[in-house]
Amino acid sequence: MATNNLTGNSLTSQAVPLSLNSEQATSLIIERARQLVNQLVEQRGHDKPPFLPEELARLQGIKRIEKADLGGTSAVLLRFHDGYVIKVNQNHNLARQNFSCAHEIGHILFSELKLRRYIRSIEYRTFNPGGEREARTRTIERLCNVAATELLMPEFVFRKYLSGFSVSISSIERLADIFRVSIQATARRIAEASVEPCLSLLWQPWPRSKPKGLRLAWCIGPGRNSRDTAKYMPVHALVKYPSKLHKAYQYDSPVKSWKLFKVDNGVKRLPMESKGFGRDETRYIISLAFPER
Ligand SMILES: [Zn+2]
Numbered sequence: 498m499a500t501n502n503l504t505g506n507s508l509t510s511q512a513v514p515l516s517l518n519s520e521q522a523t524s525l526i527i528e529r530a531r532q533l534v535n536q537l538v539e540q541r542g543h544d545k546p547p548f549l550p551e552e553l554a555r556l557q558g559i560k561r562i563e564k565a566d567l568g569g570t571s572a573v574l575l576r577f578h579d580g581y582v583i584k585v586n587q588n589h590n591l592a593r594q595n596f597s598c599a600h601e602i603g604h605i606l607f608s609e610l611k612l613r614r615y616i617r618s619i620e621y622r623t624f625n626p627g628g629e630r631e632a633r634t635r636t637i638e639r640l641c642n643v644a645a646t647e648l649l650m651p652e653f654v655f656r657k658y659l660s661g662f663s664v665s666i667s668s669i670e671r672l673a674d675i676f677r678v679s680i681q682a683t684a685r686r687i688a689e690a691s692v693e694p695c696l697s698l699l700w701q702p703w704p705r706s707k708p709k710g711l712r713l714a715w716c717i718g719p720g721r722n723s724r725d726t727a728k729y730m731p732v733h734a735l736v737k738y739p740s741k742l743h744k745a746y747q748y749d750s751p752v753k754s755w756k757l758f759k760v761d762n763g764v765k766r767l768p769m770e771s772k773g774f775g776r777d778e779t780r781y782i783i784s785l786a787f788p789e790r
Contacts, residue, residue, distance in 0.1 A: 516618030550598035603644030688718025
């Protein structure tokens with residue numbers, strides 16, 4: 498206990514903030530991820546994607562990345578006296594493995610920034626006596642995903658490519674391929690990084706066993722700010738058969754439609770582009786909607 502007091506005193510002299518809100522913590526970890534990307538860009542002399550975890554790992558004291566059969570786990574971070582080792586699930590596809598490794602690098606950045614001591618203030622609203630551990634885990638995992646996104650799809654590079662292609666549902670596969678990330682991670686990133694306001698939505702058959710329609714799994718954007726993200730929501734989260742969305746589900750070509758969205762206190766009709774991805778039971782639809790078109 499005495500040591501705790503001592504640490505407390507020495508910390509106050511370094512002007513360590515008493516609390517951090519969610520946005521501040523998010524900005525801090527993004528900033529740290531950017532430093533790492535910049536370091537890599539400087540070292541290799543260009544900023545062309547992909548930004549592979551293997552390259553980033555070398556700069557971050559990670560000795561190696563090992564592929565292993567991890568069952569249901571995506572990746573684990575092991576700490577040794579002379580550095581880290583990441584084990585990644587060899588049964589997952591490469592795009593997913595990349596994200597899992599980048600997420601583990603995110604854990605290292607999280608601990609470098611000593612964000613754990615702020616965890617209570619970062620997500621103070623969600624804390625209740627029963628769910629404290631879960632809320633803490635959720636917060637940490639979310640921040641590590643934010644870091645992973647910035648590492649694999651650095652905003653300034655991603656924006657350059659996005660504007661080169663024009664923001665469209667047809668660009669998703671190309672972008673995912675260039676940055677070696679999944680379709681879904683790319684779709685989320687488009688909503689976050691697009692200069693033109695853009696929403697990204699994921700639809701899945703529901704119920705899984707005997708689908709009655711397509712149900713919204715998530716809707717994000719525009720922008721990174723969580724308040725902006727919550728601003729737009731489709732009026733109907735379940736789309737019943739038949740619909741334009743079902744057409745996108747059945748065929749591989751993009752489908753254009755209009756959809757009603759709740760915006761603040763009103764409702765607005767937005768143009769939307771949708772496309773189906775994946776096969777059989779893993780098939781889903783990504784839509785992009787444009788508030789200013
Ligand atoms: Zn994690």
